[in-house]
Amino acid sequence: MxxxxxxxxxxxxxxxxxxxxxxxxxLTKTLSDxxxxxxxxxxxxxxxxxxxxxxxxxxxxxxxxxxxxKEDKENWKAVLRNGAVSGLVIGSITALFTFLVxxxxxxxxxxxxYLAQLDRPSVQFLLYGRSIIAGALMTFFIxxxxxxxxxxxxYILETRHAGGYLQKKYLQIKDRIxxxxxxxxxxxxxxxxxxxxxxxxxxxxxxxxxxxxxWNYAMGTVGIxxxxxxxxxxxxxxxxxxxxxxxxxxxxGAYTVGLLTAPAPxxxxxxxxxxxxxxxxxxxxxxxxxxxxxxxxxxxxxAIVTLGFGEIIRVLIRSDMMSPYLGGPQxxxxxxxxxxxxxxxxxxxxxxxxxxxGILLAILLTNFLQKSRVGxxxxxxxxxxxxxxxxxINTLYYKLMAFATGxxxxxxxGVLFAARNQYTGPADHTLMVSINVLSLLIVGGxxxxxxxxxxxxxxxxxxxxxxxxxxxxxLVFGALLVIMMIIRPEGIWPAPRxxxxxxxxxxxxxxxxxxxxxxxx
Amino acid sequence: xxxxxxxxxxxxxxxxxALKGISLTVEENEIVTLIGGNGAGKTTTLRxxxxxxxxxxxxxxxxxxxxxxxxxxxLVYKGIxxxxxxxxxxxxxxxxENLDMGAYSQPDRSNFNxxxxxxxxxxxxxxxxxxxxAGTLSGGEQQMxxxxxxxMARPRLMLMDEPSMGLAPILVESVFETIxxxxxxxxxxxxxxxxxxxxxxxxxxxxxxxxxxxxLRDTAENLRQNEMVQKAYLGIE
Numbered sequence: 001m002x003x004x005x006x007x008x009x010x011x012x013x014x015x016x017x018x019x020x021x022x023x024x025x026x027l028t029k030t031l032s033d034x035x036x037x038x039x040x041x042x043x044x045x046x047x048x049x050x051x052x053x054x055x056x057x058x059x060x061x062x063x064x065x066x067x068x069x070k071e072d073k074e075n076w077k078a079v080l081r082n083g084a085v086s087g088l089v090i091g092s093i094t095a096l097f098t099f100l101v102x103x104x105x106x107x108x109x110x111x112x113x114y115l116a117q118l119d120r121p122s123v124q125f126l127l128y129g130r131s132i133i134a135g136a137l138m139t140f141f142i143x144x145x146x147x148x149x150x151x152x153x154x155y156i157l158e159t160r161h162a163g164g165y166l167q168k169k170y171l172q173i174k175d176r177i178x179x180x181x182x183x184x185x186x187x188x189x190x191x192x193x194x195x196x197x198x199x200x201x202x203x204x205x206x207x208x209x210x211x212x213x214x215w216n217y218a219m220g221t222v223g224i225x226x227x228x229x230x231x232x233x234x235x236x237x238x239x240x241x242x243x244x245x246x247x248x249x250x251x252x253g254a255y256t257v258g259l260l261t262a263p264a265p266x267x268x269x270x271x272x273x274x275x276x277x278x279x280x281x282x283x284x285x286x287x288x289x290x291x292x293x294x295x296x297x298x299x300x301x302x303a304i305v306t307l308g309f310g311e312i313i314r315v316l317i318r319s320d321m322m323s324p325y326l327g328g329p330q331x332x333x334x335x336x337x338x339x340x341x342x343x344x345x346x347x348x349x350x351x352x353x354x355x356x357x358g359i360l361l362a363i364l365l366t367n368f369l370q371k372s373r374v375g376x377x378x379x380x381x382x383x384x385x386x387x388x389x390x391x392x393i394n395t396l397y398y399k400l401m402a403f404a405t406g407x408x409x410x411x412x413x414g415v416l417f418a419a420r421n422q423y424t425g426p427a428d429h430t431l432m433v434s435i436n437v438l439s440l441l442i443v444g445g446x447x448x449x450x451x452x453x454x455x456x457x458x459x460x461x462x463x464x465x466x467x468x469x470x471x472x473x474x475l476v477f478g479a480l481l482v483i484m485m486i487i488r489p490e491g492i493w494p495a496p497r498x499x500x501x502x503x504x505x506x507x508x509x510x511x512x513x514x515x516x517x518x519x520x521x
Numbered sequence: 522x523x524x525x526x527x528x529x530x531x532x533x534x535x536x537x538x539a540l541k542g543i544s545l546t547v548e549e550n551e552i553v554t555l556i557g558g559n560g561a562g563k564t565t566t567l568r569x570x571x572x573x574x575x576x577x578x579x580x581x582x583x584x585x586x587x588x589x590x591x592x593x594x595x596l597v598y599k600g601i602x603x604x605x606x607x608x609x610x611x612x613x614x615x616x617x618e619n620l621d622m623g624a625y626s627q628p629d630r631s632n633f634n635x636x637x638x639x640x641x642x643x644x645x646x647x648x649x650x651x652x653x654x655a656g657t658l659s660g661g662e663q664q665m666x667x668x669x670x671x672x673m674a675r676p677r678l679m680l681m682d683e684p685s686m687g688l689a690p691i692l693v694e695s696v697f698e699t700i701x702x703x704x705x706x707x708x709x710x711x712x713x714x715x716x717x718x719x720x721x722x723x724x725x726x727x728x729x730x731x732x733x734x735x736x737l738r739d740t741a742e743n744l745r746q747n748e749m750v751q752k753a754y755l756g757i758e
Contacts, residue, residue, distance in 0.1 A: 373625070380622050383611040386573065390605060392597030392626030392674065 001078070008068040008082040012089030012147075014486060015064040019057075019090065020097050021479055023126060024118070032056050032125075048125040057094075057139065058146040064090055065150025076155055083151025084144070091143035095136040102132035208352040216348035220420060222460045223355035224413045228437045229444070229452040230362040231409025236438070237447035237495070238370060239402035240382030241295070242303040244434055245310030248290070249283045249407035251317060251429040253414025255326060256282050258424045261336030265327050272338040276415050283411020284404040291403040295396060298385070310434055318426035331425020335418050351420045358416065362409055363449055369405070378402060436460070439477055443484055445491025454492045522585055524549045524709055525570070525678055530579030530589075532562075532569045539565045540576065541733040547678065547711050552704050554712045554720040554741070556754055557730035563713040564606055566730070567680050570711070571603045572596050583678070597626040602676035604667045606683050612656030616647055619655050619666055623673030632675075640669040643699060661692035668699065678709045685716045697723050717754035721745050729754075 022028045029048040035041070035056055036049025068086035072078040101123055104111055111118040127135025208216055228250065235243045256279035259266045294305045317326050326332070337346030338354065345354065369375050377398045380388035385395055418424035436459060444455020459477070484491070523546035532540040540562050547553045555563045568574050570581055572593040581589045583599060591599070611619050620640065624633055641648040644665045650658065655666055664684055671679055684700065685693040693716065701723050704710050714720035721727055721741045729737035729750060737744065744750050751757040 376622065376625065379614070379618075380611065380625070383613055384609065387605055387609045387611065388622075389573070389593040390571070390597070390603045390609070391622050391670075392594050394592070394594045 004071040004078065004082055005085050007071050008085040009089050011067055012064060012086035013093070014483075015060065015086070016090040016093030018479075018483060019060060019094050023094075023097070026122065028053060028056065029122065029125060035059075048122070050125060050128040053125065053128065054138075054142060057142045061087065061090065061143045061146030062150035062153070064143075065147035065152075066154035068147065069151040069154040073155065073158065076152075079151050079155040080148060083148045086151075087144040087147025090147065091140040094143060095140035098126050098139050099132060099136040102127050102135060106132060204356055205353075208349045208356075211352075213348050216352045217420075218461070220348065220352045220355050220416075222456050223352065223359055224417050225437065225440060225456040225460045226453050227355070227358050227362050227416070228410050228413040228433075229440050229456050230359070230366055230449065231406040231413070232437050233441055233447065233449070233452050234366060234369070234378075234409070235402050235406035236441060238375065238382065239378040239399060241399060241402060242299065243306045243403070243406065244303050244438070245290075245306035245308065245313075246406070246410055246437055247429050247431065247433040248306075248310045248313040249286060249410035250414040250417070250433055251313050252283045252286050252407075253279045253411030254418035254424040254428065255317060255332065255414075256411070257415040257418050258332035258335045259326070261419075262332050262334045264333070265324060269336065272336055272419065275336075276338075276412075279415045280408050280411045283414070284408040286411075287404040287407025288400050290407075291400045295399045295403065307431075307434075310431060314426060314429050314431075317429065327425070329426060331423060331428075332418075333423050335422045335424065337419050337422065346419075346422075348420075351416065355416055358412055362412075365405075366449060374398065374401065435477070439481060441491075442481060443491060445494035447495035448491070448493055451491050451493040451495070458492070523547060523582075524551075524584060525711065526582040527566075527570060528580045528582070530566075530569055530576040530581065532565055532574060532576045534565075534574075539733055540569065542579070543730075543733070543735055544579075545728050545735065545738070547709060549677075549709055550704070550707065551726065552700070552710045552712060552724045554714055554724040554727045555730055556714055556717040556720055556727060556744075556750075558715070558754075560732070561730040562733040563715075563730055564682055565733075567603070567682050567711070567713050571601065571680055597674050597676075600675075600677035601680065602671040602674045602678075603680040604671045604682060604684065607686065610655045610658075610663050610666050610670070612654075614655055615652050616655055616658070616666055617651045619670050620647075620651075620673050623670035626674050636673050636675065640672050643672070643702065644669050660688055661696070664688060664692075664696055665699075668696075668703070672703065672708075676708060678711065679703070681710060681712045683713055683715060685714060685719060693719055717750065718756075721750075721755075 019028075022031070032049045032052030032055075034052070036052025039052075039055065041049055041051030041055065064086050065083045068082040069079045071082045101111070101118060105118075105120060105123040111123075112120075128138060130138070207219070211219060228246070232243065232246050235241050235246075257272070257275050260268050260270050260275045260278065261272060263269060290306070290309055294302060294309075297305060316322055318329055320328060322328070337344065338350075339345055345351070369378075377388070377393045380391055380393055381395050381398060389395055414424075417428065421428075440455030440459045441452065442455075443458055444453070445451025458480075525545075525547040527543060527545045529542045529544050530540055531538065531542055543562070543566055545553070545555075545566075555566060557563050565574070569576050572588065572591050572595070575590055579589070580587060583596075583601060586599070588596065588599065588601075593603075596602075611622060614622070620637060621633075624630075624636060627633065627636075646662055647665055647669055650662065655663065658666060668681070668684070681700070684696050688696065697719055700710060700712070712720055712724065721744055724741040727737075727739065727741050727744045728735050729744065737747065737750065739747065745755070
């Protein structure tokens with residue numbers, strides 16, 4: 001029982017911290033407004049929909065409660081107890097927070113100087129437009145009550161067999177929603193999988209026609225990150241080499257296209273397509289060049305050396321020494337864009353199509369490599385390098401290959417990025433790029449192509465949707481990664497093997513790989 | 522001509538002189554064992570032969586061809602496979618995937634099913650557990666898998682590093698029965714073992730290693746009778 005209570009309290013703590021976090025960067029306001037709009041709720045305050053806020057808190061509490069109820073599903077007393085503990089913890093933390101914020105605001109301290117989202121109207125909004133005590137108490141009781149409601153509801157619907165029709169319906173819906181069952185269904189019907197892909201592809205191809213200029217640009221950024229993510233996925237996810245200097249190859253791609261198509265600093269102005277090929281080859285070559293000395297290192301050492309390499313490239317392109325050739329801190333301007341049959345493709349929509357084409361190629365290549373001998377060699381290498389050698393796998397060769405392929409993808413991303421902006425400079429090639437790409441892999445799910453795409457949408461797309469996040473982007477990354485590690489360490493849509501590794505329940509058997517069954521006959 | 526010939530190899534770990542002039546031969550279709558205590562250089566000898574480390578001086582020949590500097594991954598293609606110490610299976614892959622990796626060096630996939638059938642005959646337990654994750658197998662099953670995986674590469678010479686390590690006595694016996702069976706079907710075996718008793722009971726010949734040097738070489742039968750071996754390794758006073 002003590003373990004259960006501890007677990008519930010801990011889960012409550014996580015929820016509480018996350019909710020405070022949401023309040024800190026103003027996401028509660030956005031979500032409340034959406035909810036209020038959706039359910040046509042009345043608002044008391046002018047800054048945000050306070051009815052929506054209550055609903056948001058109630059829903060979060062419901063979720064927390066149903067999680068707490070899972071600790072012991074059989075006994076209704078335990079369910080209530082766990083729900084209550086979870087509710088008490090969340091309620092006290094959040095109420096304390098609102099009380100604190102309200103008091104500080106009441107004492108005429110301008111919190112806005114420190115926390116941009118906590119101006120006076122926002123504080124009023126968090127207190128539902130009431131007094132400090134009333135607002136804090138309301139928050140507390142909403143969390144406590146709806147935790148209990150959530151816990152009881154999940155007990156009745158999932159555990160008690162008296163639920164009858166309602167329970168059956170609920171389980172059906174739950175089954176349908178849960179991502180894993182979709183995956184399982186796809187696996188069972190290969191046809192439906194292809195239909196799904198077809199619809200997705202058609203949707204993707206039509207999308208740029210309906211999006212405006214801004215969204216085509218934003219989606220293009222997401223797409224470039226998908227390409228880079230797919231590249232790093234090969235290096236980290238498939239071959240198991242932790243590369244933290246990935247931005248270096250992105251920079252090499254961007255600068256190659258810049259230098260070879262822009263009038264300055266080097267007066268060469270070739271057309272886009274041959275330069276695209278040159279850039280990709282050059283990035284791949286750089287990957288091999290970096291790979292030869294460093295790939296004898298393993299694990300952490302490799303990570304540190306590649307990190308250094310990324311920084312060296314950035315420092316070089318910014319340096320005064322290289323400035324006559326690379327443009328120095330000013331970067332390279334007037335980078336040429338692609339054209340086809342005399343028609344310029346330098347607009348957001350055309351770039352998005354080019355990026356989508358790039359993604360498709362990258363997916364096909366990844367898929368092909370993963371299922372070939374190369375993929376098997378990478379898998380063996382990732383599992384155990386020495387044993388892989390004993391199986392007849394030339395590990396150095398396959399490592400270089402992973403590095404070069406990954407670098408080529410990054411170079412491609414760099415070309416698209418620089419050509420689209422018609423500019424590239426040192427500020428585009430900071431360590432943050434490497435971190436972004438690695439984070440999207442972790443969030444989406446290492447080793448999985450759909451995971452990469454979801455990760456890119458979450459990390460590059462969501463900030464566009466919710467501009468409020470922008471100033472707190474680093475904070476959000478950190479929090480998101482920590483939360484992911486706690487609730488879903490394998491990522492949103494992981495490769496089947498990774499899911500299995502991280503969840504003991506699935507450890508016993510995994511379905512044999514389709515590609516292998518075919519050969520086995 | 523011996524199948525494997527090791528001539529006076531000296532191997533170093535940094536400044537540590539681990540092998541001080543090891544020479545040994547393995548004839549075709551033999552089971553030869555290297556016995557000795559901890560740190561005698563048994564595993565180092567095996568690692569040197571399999572190309573994971575290279576000797577500072579001395580030579581290794583396989584079927585008359587010099588393989589002293591050949592990297593480990595190329596030896597598989599020449600017909601030497603290693604069953605690593607501590608079993609060295611791919612713990613997170615399934616049994617089937619492990620075996621599939623074993624056949625990585627085989628250019629011709631058409632043999633794959635026959636080879637698979639053959640190792641499943643040798644180890645029926647693996648057939649039952651083919652889609653199980655290898656890390657969840659018992660110690661004995663993991664040793665079976667490591668051996669089976671090595672066989673998938675169709676070796677002419679199999680190097681085995683301490684197959685009895687960490688196994689219950691009854692399992693040790695069955696592992697060694699299988700080793701004899703594999704040998705009978707035409708695979709030469711060089712076996713490194715701390716468990717001298719069981720190793721000498723299946724081997725044709727043996728070498729006794731002490732601190733990087735070979736102190737005794739003889740037939741397995743004679744070694745078992747040898748007073749020093751009995752005292753030091755067989756626990757017979």
